[in-house]
Amino acid sequence: MRKINIGMIGAGFMGKAHSLSMAAMPMFFWPAPAIPVRKVVCDLTMEAAEQAALRLGFEKYTDNWRDVVNDPEIDVIDIVTPNNSHAEIAIAAAKAGKHVICEKPLASTLEESKQMLDAVTAAGVKHMVAFNYRRTPAVALAKKYIEEGAIGQILNFRGTYLQDWSADPNSPLSWRFQKALSGSGALGDIGTHVIDFARYLVGEIAEVMAETKTWITERPVQAFGVDKLGTVKLDEQAEKRPVDVDDEFMSLLRFENGAIGSIEATRNGWGRNNFLTFEIHGTKGSLYFNYENRDELQVCFADDPADRRGYRTVYTGPATPYGEALWPIPALGIGYGETKIIEMHDFIQSIVEGREISPSFNDGYRIAQISEAILRSAEQQKWTKVDLI
């Protein structure tokens, strides 16, 4: 059985998720298209990298990502670093002829996104940007219903991503709140997942009309760069520095196919944890999904008799997409890991079969354009065509 050697750059929260996906993929998808091998991991220091290798099950480790990129044994570069380093690594990897999977958003600027797309295209390697949530089985089921025509012509889409892990003004100024490192705030970090849902389920977005806010304008500096999200407790005396990215946005959408939409994301929604939702109304039915209850999809079919019509709560399982590979009965439990395992499978499969996989860097770049259009629309206070970005 073919083996595919992976070099992973980064070893934080996403490094853990990706390592899990590599280890677990053949356990779930069997026969596997190939066995992913955790070959080498790169972290900032040799000490950290050694720990990462032990912890995450990699054979080797290094503190020099260029060595990984240039390692002839390596087939795939997996990028799980902060956004501002994605471009340099991905471009080098592509030039070295490696397939690339990169965490989202594709980059911290539109320009970098374009350069990344150009690089992988020129190199002819496979590429994927890790908008994993669309691989939640319930989201894939929604896609299936739509493709089957089960809800008819789509009229509208509304998506939200509400969180509260940084709603406390005293939670630390991680790289996610610094434009130089992250590119944007709630928009890039979580809003892009909603944009990915919108494009995946409804179609291409033509125009946006947005409003952005930064409610929490400064945060305490953390002593070192690790991204512990909301859980670090900081000294009350800690120096504070400015947040220069958005922590909330709302946008109206116009899709190319005539549907309309609204999307929004906030980091200040107390009580919402990972409230990534969509509701879609079509001429023949409706869909509702909330990642906080990700095992289920809500669907209403218009042609049910009036006294039996209502949203159905369909639990995903063996009968729904990816279900044969996952757990033997519905509601045993889909977690974050499963979305990543499916993602890794589909990427490995795309390499083995020589096919493009979505979301690719093309999607990542388009989402970057839409994000940029949202920011410009908010600045200029007017409807903004994505194609003109």
Place this chain on the structure above:
Amino acid sequence: MRKINIGMIGAGFMGKAHSLSMAAMPMFFWPAPAIPVRKVVCDLTMEAAEQAALRLGFEKYTDNWRDVVNDPEIDVIDIVTPNNSHAEIAIAAAKAGKHVICEKPLASTLEESKQMLDAVTAAGVKHMVAFNYRRTPAVALAKKYIEEGAIGQILNFRGTYLQDWSADPNSPLSWRFQKALSGSGALGDIGTHVIDFARYLVGEIAEVMAETKTWITERPVQAFGVDKLGTVKLDEQAEKRPVDVDDEFMSLLRFENGAIGSIEATRNGWGRNNFLTFEIHGTKGSLYFNYENRDELQVCFADDPADRRGYRTVYTGPATPYGEALWPIPALGIGYGETKIIEMHDFIQSIVEGREISPSFNDGYRIAQISEAILRSAEQQKWTKVDLI
């Protein structure tokens, strides 16, 4: 005990709801500020009016609303007719010195709304526009939390009103789909309730940026004018005529206090029946309400310990607003009737106590301005200041 004589103009769905509120008000609120007396009801024909009086418990009936307005026995005119007749009746009632309660929206045009407001102001009578949903106890509880500062400074508001009773293109062309009779569509009929929530809970709306749609562009004509909403089954051969009002809108909002918001309403949301919701995020907590589960309010307090924090499902009852008057324990059941009974009580009380009551015609007119701003914004595709309408 003082009695207040009511003349009701109209006897459809809203006539039923208002009659119930008159009969039941003293049963619930005791001692009552006054006893409302169902004195006279007016319908289109004497035969219909006679039936209405018997059915709804009125002492007298007529087919001439001017007789009611001019009846010296009558203290209050209650207007439950289609939107395009509100203005003429209300203005005449005000001139005759009657207090006026009028179904929402205030009128079918902005101009009429202004004339109605001017008339009641000039006459010095009490006036109310029946945005009853804000009198759902759970909504009043949300207001109380906000006034107590329990959720801190409000950052954002998102409101929806999703229905499906007319999502079938073969449901009849009632007056609600004809601009000449209704003024607008989903916006005026249901969207105005969301606008009322936004103003009641967050504050004045300064600017709007909207998109409107008419997805179902024609509907079968019904033989007679009765508003049976979605339930009438029509002949497949029935002639169809155009719908000339919106059946969906989405709008971004800017509040005067700096909060932002989004609102939307649709008549095409299969599976959503009376999905009137709001979610509000504040610096110290969050609120969520859905009228489909109207006995409860969801609230999250930021200062709960992290391992005990989460949305609380608070059932309204004796301990919450209006609760002493309603049912002796929570979850016995708040229905549409209760919102109307509270509304009637508060209006009667405002008359007895000589105070203004909200939502008054002032509110009704402001909501009409906001609605007009939404329509203009959608037409002109730009942010529109309500004050300039």
Place this chain on the structure above:
Amino acid sequence: MRKINIGMIGAGFMGKAHSLSMAAMPMFFWPAPAIPVRKVVCDLTMEAAEQAALRLGFEKYTDNWRDVVNDPEIDVIDIVTPNNSHAEIAIAAAKAGKHVICEKPLASTLEESKQMLDAVTAAGVKHMVAFNYRRTPAVALAKKYIEEGAIGQILNFRGTYLQDWSADPNSPLSWRFQKALSGSGALGDIGTHVIDFARYLVGEIAEVMAETKTWITERPVQAFGVDKLGTVKLDEQAEKRPVDVDDEFMSLLRFENGAIGSIEATRNGWGRNNFLTFEIHGTKGSLYFNYENRDELQVCFADDPADRRGYRTVYTGPATPYGEALWPIPALGIGYGETKIIEMHDFIQSIVEGREISPSFNDGYRIAQISEAILRSAEQQKWTKVDLI
């Protein structure tokens, strides 16, 4: 149009609910089978009765229930007093040839229940015991599904009634906690509603096997007899007296048709308000109902395709039982009042049409037998056949 004159004995919480039902019934059901007239109300003192008449809209009042029973103008006696007075009043009413509607449970002892049944049977009058919750439209819809065979052969039933209004040991010792006045505790007060559901939906109960508890063994005495449920705040020094009824029970059930079941009720379920639920599994589907979300019924049909199968949330409305009479679209809101309005309608209709109506005193007596069997089973710690009671 025929009028039916009602004399109501009692004027507390239930007096309010019944008065509402009389006033509102023709507003909802039209043409009405007859118009119920609130003729005379009886309370403990003339002063209280006078207030009750004004408040509840009765023409006359008295403090002598025998005068009502013997009033030749009166067609129906409506009994809304504490349980221990039901029998005397009902029997006298029957002897006087009056139709009788009586609040549940039928009486405070099994013997009284039997005497009441015998009296109405002998007199040939119509009789109803007010287990109103089965007239929640969603419960009637469950019945309809079952009768249509939509869920196949019923295998099991589980019912609960969980409340917390008296979970605080300092809430007052109302008549509901005194055996001499109420007969039993959670069992009679709320458990009987679950028993009514079980018999209504599944069939006759053959045997029970129960456990009962009294967790709160004493409560403070309230100065006067009014039943304010949990809302009265009492002096901490208030004298306490024993509670001599159960506040929780659990029972296994065997139905005559072979299905099995479990039911339970508690007054100590913090956070549960009126948590009256059932879940039924059949060979072809399942049902779930929770009165706290009473507008909806959950139903799953086994023959849906596996990738579209799941509980459907069906909102009751015009297309479901009683819907034409209620509100024009689903989810406008079913409250406690609506269950009582339907109940009153069906009782008045049974009188006009000369038909028996269920739940009749026959049902009330059978439920009393089952309740007695539950108490005996708990005492004797063994399966107890209801027929042997």
Place this chain on the structure above:
Amino acid sequence: MRKINIGMIGAGFMGKAHSLSMAAMPMFFWPAPAIPVRKVVCDLTMEAAEQAALRLGFEKYTDNWRDVVNDPEIDVIDIVTPNNSHAEIAIAAAKAGKHVICEKPLASTLEESKQMLDAVTAAGVKHMVAFNYRRTPAVALAKKYIEEGAIGQILNFRGTYLQDWSADPNSPLSWRFQKALSGSGALGDIGTHVIDFARYLVGEIAEVMAETKTWITERPVQAFGVDKLGTVKLDEQAEKRPVDVDDEFMSLLRFENGAIGSIEATRNGWGRNNFLTFEIHGTKGSLYFNYENRDELQVCFADDPADRRGYRTVYTGPATPYGEALWPIPALGIGYGETKIIEMHDFIQSIVEGREISPSFNDGYRIAQISEAILRSAEQQKWTKVDLI
């Protein structure tokens, strides 16, 4: 860092789950107490075992479990075979001085359970029975609340486990429906998880009073022994053989501490997938958990003010048990895998630290006693003391 070598016997659904837990454990828990090494896997044939090793990431494979048990390199035997083989393997493993983790229920008979317990006790090895659901973070949080006294004295417990994967009479006769292989049906397979919850959260069960049913009395034979749960589609002509185990049971409980309870499980609950729930009422609060929404625990605290009291939906995350090890924010998603990863961690930790871990074979044996008491109680139709089994 210490390594612990694991030999796994079996490679079905549970083999997959356990392999995942071994691979992922150090990724989640770091520093890990030790690194579990997937050393050798045993399946029925060498061909199957080879595939299993490749798929599940084991270094070696065999078709002879005795070789694994006697392999001096092996530290831990992990038993994931059908119930009737647990005892022989576990006893041999204990005799060989291996620590043992065994899937639940402990064995297919009470006698075997006792022998297994005796064997591990005599050998002085560590032992665990894999009732993994109690390691759902939300269940661990419930335990924490109870230990903190946050809900006061526990009055009652009600647990359910409802499934439908075998509700179709044409789903195959897997080993789970054959007494000789499984020991019991819904009781042993899923009911024991509920019993584990009851003991873990409330305390020891003293007496039971149960009812059992076998609704589907025969099922089609599947050609080979693989346990594909409900997903296999069988030939309509397939031979049918009897089911000789229960597919539903209900039981009343008496706990040693005076609390009462009810538990039930069914395989015929259409629309319920993995509906493993508990509700607990205490003097100071209540708890509700449903594994189908396993990221959250519902908790109500009695001492909240009446107008802010209600069930709180607490999402588990970094602030709740095991949270630091799992995902960085709540609602990223707990799945079946996470429960197994925690389980493996706690077992490995118990070995490293030389402590007993719960649920141990002691718990497994007690649960077997309770299961036996439930069966006897149903047969004899009377309350049955567990200590007398």
